[in-house]
Amino acid sequence: MTAPVTDGDLASRLVEFVGALRSKGIPAGPSETVDAASVIDVLGLDRRELLREGLASALVRRGGQREVFDMTFDLFFPAGTGATQAVLDRDEEMNLDDLRDLLAMALADDDARALEQVAEIAVDLLGQVGDPDSPTGGWSAYQTLERLRPQTMLVQALGLRGQGAGGQGRGQSQGQGSTPQVTDRLERDEVRRNVERFRQMVAAEARRRTAEQRGREVVTRHAVRQGSDRIDFLSANRQQLEELRTTIRPLSRKLATRLAARRRRAQRGRIDIRRTLRRSMGTGGVPLRPAYAKPHPARPELVLLCDVSGSVSGFSSFTMLLVQALSDQFSKVRVFAFVNAMDEVTDIVKDTSGDLGTRISQEARITKWHTSSDYGEALGDFAEQYLEAVGPRTSVLILGDARNNNQDPNLGALHDIAQRSRRLFWLNPENHLRWGLGDSIAPVYADVVEMHECCNVDQLSRFITRLLPV
């Protein structure tokens, strides 16, 4: 903090900060705010990094929320205001090439401080958009990165490393003669990771500068990302989907313990009223010995029908992988995929190599004469060919947005499936406000099956733990 802050000012800023966290899905209550205040009291404001860790320990209650916290923290407790020292110190005539040289050096050096300075200068030099004094002006990370193109600097940075300009003993492998070392091969990846780090620094710096101009609230609302369990399946980009995929294993472990706990409770037996009353005849109508219902002997079976057409494929493949990771919780899991033709993909999902989406579209027959999704046709296929997969112990999940391109919904087939199965659910990754708009026939299907909105991981895991029969 550069400016001394009076107490009242600090308190209101803290409350505002907690409010911003709440709006991003970190459930911090008043008691957390009080904790945070006493943290500030103990630590003081002198050292920003310590303050960051301290506030995080009081306000963040679980892993996976830290990134959101850090971004918001940077906005509310910025390291400084306006142009930073590095920007003020730079040469007046510095141009793009000089900056690129600086960046290459910083990338090769593995030096976080230098990278940060380059990021500050770069945003100041390249990132300005709009009129600087108007409220719509600001700094754009996208524009900065487009002009600087850090991804093209890989070779240059690697070259600098090779010369030993890397310093810090990083280039030492050259000094030891020609023996090839494993670490040599890591250099490329390391530089690539540095580039990624640099991108994030540019984004953070642009957010900070823009927040000064347009207010913290606006920037928090638009530029701070949601935590990974709230990423919308339908609007997630490639990187976010990757991120989601890494959460599958820990998530499945968590869900498995919850399902197991529910199963244990279910087995502890409900009282069988009929048999208890029958038994009580022997004791004059007083139910001395309660009779319990027999526990269900078998684990449930699960059948997944997944729409894998472009619009919902991210959601479908995430759910397929999650269910596969949970497969030991069910006696049998079968997965079917469709766009407008139904095909079984259980084996493809089991085999973890390669990208699931591409492999399904290559190896399974999921389309007929056209390539847009047709639920009625696909459900008809299923009822015709695979209905034997559904039995009285089977729960069927249909994944899709019910956007049928104005084809026949084929409610009859869906009804057949519902009749044969134990439970039938439809998980719709679209916000329920949009059901029925455009070519969506979600309300029509929702009359026949129970339809649940499933926009993010949070909703999906809630469905699995609460509703799925065990």
Place this chain on the structure above:
Amino acid sequence: MSTMDFTSVDDVKKRLEEVGYLASDAVATTVYLASELGKPLLVEGPAGVGKTELSRAVAEACDASLVRLQCYEGVDEARALYEWNHAKQLLRITAGRDETWDEARTDIFSEEFLLPRPLLTAIRNDGPTVLLVDETDKADVEIEGLLLEVLGDFQVTVPELGTIVATRKPFVVLTSNATRELSEALRRRCLFLHVDFPEADLEERIVRLKVPDLDETLAASVVRVVNALRALPLRKAPSIAETIDWARTLLALGADILDDEVVRDSLGVILKHADDVAKARSSLDLDQVLSPS
């Protein structure tokens, strides 16, 4: 108010380092806050990043006694809090045949027949105490309720003896591997610390501290390879414990540089699944006989 006698964050860092625990800023700050605010510290993170080790280090740095409650499925009040020594009570009753019931009753529910379990031990301890509740997520939900009561007020009620209040608040560390979500109520009472794999610099220092005989450049290479492995989609990413094991292995093998053969032969020390080993081999090009450079 403070439970331990740390004076500042840097003091925490220095004293933990003296007992062989290199703390990051995050760890040192949270430990200091937990001690100053008298709140329990909930530590989460992958296996082998030094969660349990942290409480041992704090205990050693402050000359406090370490009381440990290991949680497992089915751990109950009798294992966590206290228990009456039934066998001894029976012996006492049979030994004093002639006395009246009232005399016997007041006697057999006295201090002598009480078996204190970790939570009670920690609360009754007069000196500085570190209470470690290990793997809290393994315990059942009921125990969480018990912990809430004990950690909220630092007092235990034994019906026959009355309420025992802590004379000196223990420094409480709860660890969790996040196999189960801990309840919101328990989380709210704690300061939360997520320990992750350390930065490369810190890890290098840790390796050098734990394996002092290892060559400096080799230590740097070890950390680099481990960091590269963590970037791969492995089933179990190597943690600090594995890094240290690997460094010790390399020392025992007498390796002075990391070449393909050494890494290939010792990969089993850091990776614990067969398919992880295969994945690491292919991505590090270990199966190529001649490296392309």
